[in-house]
Amino acid sequence: MLETSHKKVQSILYLSGVTKSFDGFKAINNLSLDIAPGELRAIIGPNGAGKSTMMDIITGKTKPDEGDVKFKDTIDLTRHDETDIANMGIGRKFQKPTVIESLTVWDNMELALAGNRGIFQTLFWKLSDDKKLRIEEIIKQIGLAEKTDDLAQNLSHGQKQWLEIGMLLIQEPEVLLVDEPAGGMTDYETMETAKLLKEISQEHSVIVVEHDMDFVRALDCKVTVLHEGSVLAEGTLDKVSSDKRVVEVYLGR
Numbered sequence: 001m002l003e004t005s006h007k008k009v010q011s012i013l014y015l016s017g018v019t020k021s022f023d024g025f026k027a028i029n030n031l032s033l034d035i036a037p038g039e040l041r042a043i044i045g046p047n048g049a050g051k052s053t054m055m056d057i058i059t060g061k062t063k064p065d066e067g068d069v070k071f072k073d074t075i076d077l078t079r080h081d082e083t084d085i086a087n088m089g090i091g092r093k094f095q096k097p098t099v100i101e102s103l104t105v106w107d108n109m110e111l112a113l114a115g116n117r118g119i120f121q122t123l124f125w126k127l128s129d130d131k132k133l134r135i136e137e138i139i140k141q142i143g144l145a146e147k148t149d150d151l152a153q154n155l156s157h158g159q160k161q162w163l164e165i166g167m168l169l170i171q172e173p174e175v176l177l178v179d180e181p182a183g184g185m186t187d188y189e190t191m192e193t194a195k196l197l198k199e200i201s202q203e204h205s206v207i208v209v210e211h212d213m214d215f216v217r218a219l220d221c222k223v224t225v226l227h228e229g230s231v232l233a234e235g236t237l238d239k240v241s242s243d244k245r246v247v248e249v250y251l252g253r
């Protein structure tokens, strides 16, 4: 029956028994993680817990020594490289914004949409009305409608982070991995970012690594605490915050 070929995806990302050592040190140690389609998940944990390495494994930057890393239940991500994985719809936003400062907000978006077309092709590439509309919608969603024609260099740090999120969104990823977006933001920007990511998670799965607990609280989502490369606790922020082991290794510090 049709149902089998269109079976509902259970896990957008599924990691099981994942291990990665660097010079004999297990940065990731028997890690398991299950993210549902459309889920917003926060990942917290002390420095060196393995958060970045986990993101590197999902995006194909680092190959695990052991374990399963699956996208949409069946796609084995360990068999694909970084470019393939990005093209499959797993987008990553690093901590430092990488927008092009000398271009306007609009041009940065257009360039992101052009993706890996070469510069020459991009110059002669005409945007369809649909795409223009989509860029406009996203610029509005990231709160930069009034800054559309401003150079990126004139944006605040927070606005640059939003632009970069927009540049990922225009590529229509299924999963967004976001690394410490609140770092260096004002309180207002931090809360706006939480709102934006919550909104985005209505249409995409979003995984956010963050240290700022006010921000994590505002995300109001399931939290995974990593410690020494494995999951130490998982649940609501209230639940993990009352876990003695979490307080001991992280929150109490």
Ligand SMILES: Nc1ncnc2c1ncn2[C@@H]1O[C@H](COP(=O)(O)OP(=O)(O)OP(=O)(O)O)[C@@H](O)[C@H]1O
Residues within 6 Å of the ligand: 022, 023, 027, 045, 046, 047, 048, 049, 050, 051, 052, 053, 054
């Ligand atoms: N390429 C590498 N070579 C050697 N050791 C590495 C490498 N990448 C990560 N590590 C080590 O693995 C451990 C986990 O690092 P990782 O950066 O994943 O932690 P993290 O939770 O992201 O920390 P932070 O919160 O400080 O960003 C650390 O002890 C780190 O020194």
